[in-house]
Amino acid sequence: MPIKGNKGEWSEFYAFIKILTDGKVFTANKDLEILRDHFYLVLKIIREEAKGIKSYDISKNDGNVLIRDGNDSKIGEINLNDVKSKVSDIFKAMKDSSGTTFRISTAESVMKDLHCSKLKASSGKKADLVIVLHDKKSPEFPKLGFSIKSMLGSPSTLLNSSGATNFIYKAVENKPEKTNQKKTFTVREAAAQVYGSGGKLEFCGMGSETFRANLRKIDSNFHIIMAEITRHYYAGHGTKISDLVELVASDDKFVGSIDLAKDALIIKIKRFLSAIALGMTPGKNWDGKTQTHGGYIIVKEDGDVVCYHLYNRDQFEDYLFNNVKLDTPSTKKHKFGKFYREAGEKRIKFNLQIRFLR
Numbered sequence: 001m002p003i004k005g006n007k008g009e010w011s012e013f014y015a016f017i018k019i020l021t022d023g024k025v026f027t028a029n030k031d032l033e034i035l036r037d038h039f040y041l042v043l044k045i046i047r048e049e050a051k052g053i054k055s056y057d058i059s060k061n062d063g064n065v066l067i068r069d070g071n072d073s074k075i076g077e078i079n080l081n082d083v084k085s086k087v088s089d090i091f092k093a094m095k096d097s098s099g100t101t102f103r104i105s106t107a108e109s110v111m112k113d114l115h116c117s118k119l120k121a122s123s124g125k126k127a128d129l130v131i132v133l134h135d136k137k138s139p140e141f142p143k144l145g146f147s148i149k150s151m152l153g154s155p156s157t158l159l160n161s162s163g164a165t166n167f168i169y170k171a172v173e174n175k176p177e178k179t180n181q182k183k184t185f186t187v188r189e190a191a192a193q194v195y196g197s198g199g200k201l202e203f204c205g206m207g208s209e210t211f212r213a214n215l216r217k218i219d220s221n222f223h224i225i226m227a228e229i230t231r232h233y234y235a236g237h238g239t240k241i242s243d244l245v246e247l248v249a250s251d252d253k254f255v256g257s258i259d260l261a262k263d264a265l266i267i268k269i270k271r272f273l274s275a276i277a278l279g280m281t282p283g284k285n286w287d288g289k290t291q292t293h294g295g296y297i298i299v300k301e302d303g304d305v306v307c308y309h310l311y312n313r314d315q316f317e318d319y320l321f322n323n324v325k326l327d328t329p330s331t332k333k334h335k336f337g338k339f340y341r342e343a344g345e346k347r348i349k350f351n352l353q354i355r356f357l358r
Helices: 007-022 080-096 105-113 187-196 209-216 222-234 241-249 252-258 262-278 310-322
Strands: 024-028 034-048 053-057 064-069 074-079 129-134 143-150 157-159 166-172 200-206 293-299 305-309 324-327 340-342 345-351 353-356
Touching: 007 024, 007 034, 007 080, 007 105, 007 129, 007 143, 007 293, 007 305, 024 310, 034 305, 064 080, 074 080, 080 105, 129 293, 157 262, 166 222, 187 200, 187 222, 187 345, 200 209, 200 222, 200 345, 209 222, 222 241, 222 252, 222 262, 222 324, 222 345, 241 252, 241 262, 241 310, 241 324, 262 293, 262 310, 293 310, 305 310
Parallel strands: 024 305, 143 293
Antiparallel strands: 024 034, 034 053, 034 129, 053 064, 064 074, 129 143, 157 353, 166 200, 166 345, 293 305, 324 353, 340 345
């Protein structure tokens, strides 16, 4: 059966074969520039397949890849040059394709040779690839999971929206709101009604107690901080997380209420973004640990594949801070953006979704 996927899905397979044939994974600086003198040697890659897992062992460094199934039984062995010769063609076909989903015939033949049955890991899993690295900083050979993001196609999300990412605000109005004959409003237009009447919106709760508890593990006031950032976004004051943080940090009254200086606020935001990238999800209790354990792999627009490893976490956090924005998901799906009455108060929900800039 022909295999189809979008650019993000094909990027996962491309990252796999690119790293496999390079035999190494390069790191990057905070600006996503590849550091060719800083890399980790790859000994083995493990992929989830439709039926169990498969491992691809290149530790012998003899130019071949040994393929084993989940029972550690050998199911194949091929020369890496047979794959390497097709990597650039696969990337070009992937980048040049204009369809929502598409086939890449060259990739299909490579998938057959590698006993691959699908393009990407199951949704909901933070680790898209598991890699056994030769790490000079460790006497062991760690098996580390990596999440893969692509700069091709539509920008990827860092934090997926759900009912759990709703923040709840009550409207405090100083005078009756002006009558507006419109039947429907955008989220920002709905909020503007309150501001236009000289009122304000005050944070009063979250859609998920689990997400609230997770945020409080970053800082006891972090749910309040994210509520303020989200409120500014829907008020039309900015989209980039770095700009919104700057705006919040300049509000002396708010910063004083949470007793957090600007530099400390930025550190907390970076920790939050990193936590989301490496393990935290809104709907599940977060134990503070990273589920990917290795870091992030990013497929760049020029075909380079780079990683942010936990050993260069500072650069990873700087990259996230400067390269993500808030976005508005489906109001209907996540039930937010309209005023309603509860506990005698006029309230509205705003949904938090974070997306990469590109």
